[in-house]
Amino acid sequence: MKPHIRLKFRKNTWSLKAPYWQNLITDKGGAVTQIHPEIDKVLERHQLSVWVTAEFKPEGQNWSNAELESGLDRIYRLILQHDRDIPSSVIEGMSYIPVVEEVQICAIGQTDLPSMHAVQMSANTDLRSRQVIGLPEAHQFTEGDPRITVAVLDTGVNLDHPEYKDNLVPGYDFVDIIDGAGKFVGDYLGYDEEPEDEVGHGTHVAGIIAAKGEAAPRGVVPNCKIMPIRVLGAMQRGGKRVGAGLVDNINSGIKWAIDHGADVINMSLGIQHTGGGLPHKEVVDYARRKGVSIIAASGNDGQEKLYYPGALPYVIAVGAIDEVGNMAFFSTYGKQVDFVAPGTNIYSTHLNNGYAFSTGTSHASPFVAGAVALLKSYALKKKGIRLADNQVKHVLQHTADKLDTRFKHRKAGFGKLNLIDALKLLDYKLS
Numbered sequence: 001m002k003p004h005i006r007l008k009f010r011k012n013t014w015s016l017k018a019p020y021w022q023n024l025i026t027d028k029g030g031a032v033t034q035i036h037p038e039i040d041k042v043l044e045r046h047q048l049s050v051w052v053t054a055e056f057k058p059e060g061q062n063w064s065n066a067e068l069e070s071g072l073d074r075i076y077r078l079i080l081q082h083d084r085d086i087p088s089s090v091i092e093g094m095s096y097i098p099v100v101e102e103v104q105i106c107a108i109g110q111t112d113l114p115s116m117h118a119v120q121m122s123a124n125t126d127l128r129s130r131q132v133i134g135l136p137e138a139h140q141f142t143e144g145d146p147r148i149t150v151a152v153l154d155t156g157v158n159l160d161h162p163e164y165k166d167n168l169v170p171g172y173d174f175v176d177i178i179d180g181a182g183k184f185v186g187d188y189l190g191y192d193e194e195p196e197d198e199v200g201h202g203t204h205v206a207g208i209i210a211a212k213g214e215a216a217p218r219g220v221v222p223n224c225k226i227m228p229i230r231v232l233g234a235m236q237r238g239g240k241r242v243g244a245g246l247v248d249n250i251n252s253g254i255k256w257a258i259d260h261g262a263d264v265i266n267m268s269l270g271i272q273h274t275g276g277g278l279p280h281k282e283v284v285d286y287a288r289r290k291g292v293s294i295i296a297a298s299g300n301d302g303q304e305k306l307y308y309p310g311a312l313p314y315v316i317a318v319g320a321i322d323e324v325g326n327m328a329f330f331s332t333y334g335k336q337v338d339f340v341a342p343g344t345n346i347y348s349t350h351l352n353n354g355y356a357f358s359t360g361t362s363h364a365s366p367f368v369a370g371a372v373a374l375l376k377s378y379a380l381k382k383k384g385i386r387l388a389d390n391q392v393k394h395v396l397q398h399t400a401d402k403l404d405t406r407f408k409h410r411k412a413g414f415g416k417l418n419l420i421d422a423l424k425l426l427d428y429k430l431s
Contacts, residue, residue, distance in 0.1 A: 003086055004106050005078040005094075006055065006248055007039070008071065008277070013099040021053035021077045022252075035076060039100070042093040043078075048086070050078040055248065059259040066289035070282050072255070074101070077248065102277045109247045109271035109279070111307075112300055113155070113234060114360035116200045116350055126347030126357070128323065130217045133341060133367060134420035138374065141423045144221030145377035150209055150264045150369055151257035153250065154202030155243060156195040156230035161203065163211040163349050164219070164226055171195040171228035172256055174249040195230035200351045201243065202228065204358050205268050207349030208366040209373070216348055216355050220370025220419075224377060227262050229253045232269060243269060247279055254283040258292050263376055266369035267296040267315075268362035270307025270332075279308040288314045293376075293389045295369040297361035299332030311336045316372070316393065320344065320364040321416060327403075331361055333411035338393075339400055341367035341417045371396065371419055375426055383430050395422050395429070 009015065018032045032052040034040050043050060055075035058064065063073045080086070086105050094103045130136065149169060159168065173195045197203045210226050211219040231253040232243035250269075257265050265287065271279055287294050296310035298319045310317030317336045320328040320343025327333075328343050343364035350356035375392050379385045399422040400415030408414055 002083055003080045004248075005050070005086060005091070006102075006104055006106050007035070007076050007078060007094065007100060008102040009074045009076075009099050010101040011071070011074065015074070016052070018052045018054045018076060020057040021055065021079065024051055024053050024079070035078065036097070036099060038097045039094055042090060045093075046087055046090050048090065049081040051081060053077045053079060056252070056255055066286055069289060070286040072282055072286060075282065077106075104277070106246055106248050107274060108244050109250060109269075111232070111243045111269040111271065112360075113199060113201050113243045114300070114358045114362055116204065116356040116358050125216065126345065127217055129342035129346055132325065133417045135218075135220060138419035138423050139218070141427070142374060142378045142381060143218070144210075144223035144373060145381050146223055146225055147380060148221070148263045148373050148377045149225040149227050149261055150221065150266060150373050151227040151229055151262035152202055152206050152209070153229045153231050153253050153257065153265060153267045154197075154205055154269065155199050155232045155234060156197035156202050157206045157226070157228040158197050158203040158349065158351055158353065159195070159228070161207070161349050161353050163207055163214055163216060167210050167222070167224065167226050169225045169227050170260075171230070172253070173230040174253045174256070175230055175233045175245055176249065195228040197230070197351065199234040200356065201232070201268070201362065202230070203350055204346075204348045204356060204363065205266060205366045208346065208363060209266065209370045211349055220367060221373045221377060224373050227257060227260065229257050247271065251280055251283045254280065254294075255286060258283075258287055258290050262292055264369050264373045265292060265294045266366050267294065267309055268365045270297055270299050270310050272305065272307060278312065281312060284309055284312050284314055288389070291386070291389055293372045293392060295365055295372060297365040298337050300330045300360050300362075301332050302330045303332060304334045305332055306334065306336060307332060316368060317413070318361060318365040318368045319412060320361045321412075325416070327411050331411065335410070337411065337413040339368050339396065339414055339417050340364065340412045368396075368417055371417055371422065374419065375422060378423060378426060379430060382427070385430070395426050399425050
């Protein structure tokens with residue numbers, strides 16, 4: 001993807017018909033090179049030639065009310081026709097134009113990828129992390145429902161892994177970073193329908209959610225479907241691996257998941273706010289209007305910081321506890337954290353149909369994403385009811401195990417995930 005500018009018009013001020021950015025990459029026959037007279041003048045002054053594209057495409061033939069209310073129809077991607085830096089004066093000049101609500105240079109979001117310790121053990125390895133949230137007892141109620149789909153937006157998944165390959169629905173690879181030569185590990189160019197994992201992070205997450213339990217503990221919802229969406233490539237930096245992806249393309253992955261039937265989205269990633277509009281805000285608003293629950297990792301710096309999308313109000317942000325039930329030292333905290341779940345030395349699926357241990361809030365988040373899917377599955381199976389996101393949150397908030405007498409803890413949010421109590425409360429309310 002060449003350097004590009006993300007521009008959002010103010011409501012009811014300006015619109016034009018432009019090709020969806022992904023379609024333009026393969027077919028420039030319908031290319032648009034001008035967007036608005038005043039914006040075009042700014043580009044001309046800096047001798048920048050662009051292709052004007054729509055940042056999103058409608059779910060159907062026309063924009064739905066949910067898409068319009070979220071402002072998705074007003075966002076454009078101005079892709080440079082030649083590789084060169086975009087001067088800050090271009091963004092500054094555009095920001096003063098009355099029809100422009102937001103404008104910024106597209107950034108690459110980065111998130112640390114916890115190290116993996118590959119091993120081959122048994123289905124009884126690390127039962128501790130599943131027992132502490134009441135998973136074995138919860139499975140007496142339900143192990144999920146195939147009508148509920150959890151999208152895993154991550155580094156992809158090991159598509160042939162025997163623990164969950166039968167549960168996969170079609171996904172997509174949105175990673176395409178043009179300046180990755182010498183920095184990225186594996187595939188970092190080209191969109192396609194093969195969201196194969198090359199570093200193991202997304203694979204580990206998927207196993208926590210939906211492993212069958214052949215050589216690792218059963219996932220939280222082994223009967224639910226997994227939708228693999230690859231939004232992060234892996235970059236080598238300072239002797240460690242970092243997940244990196246264009247923020248705009250992560251947004252595209254979120255919308256793709258929603259439009260293709262995801263009920264729950266797990267995002268074991270997070271980026272800090274670096275200017276302009278809040279990262280992911282429009283697509284998270286769209287998820288809210290469509291009733292899709294989003295769960296994200298809080299971060300791994302052990303400080304009081306905000307990482308997005310977890311810091312957005314609608315998103316469930318998840319911190320981590322250690323093996324003895326205390327807050328993990330690395331778990332990012334603050335008012336945005338909603339729940340904590342096991343996040344140290346978690347055993348799950350890995351590359352090449354293998355298994356591994358890993359540590360981080362990345363691995364606490366899928367326990368909560370699985371919990372949301374579990375509650376939605378139980379309501380659907382027992383009463384044919386599709387639980388609203390706020391109903392799921394109410395149940396989880398009022399059944400989480402508190403760390404102290406406060407209803408919401410500064411580091412642990414509403415408390416530690418408690419699956420069996422959550423299902424008991426839901427069962428009572430459904431009855």
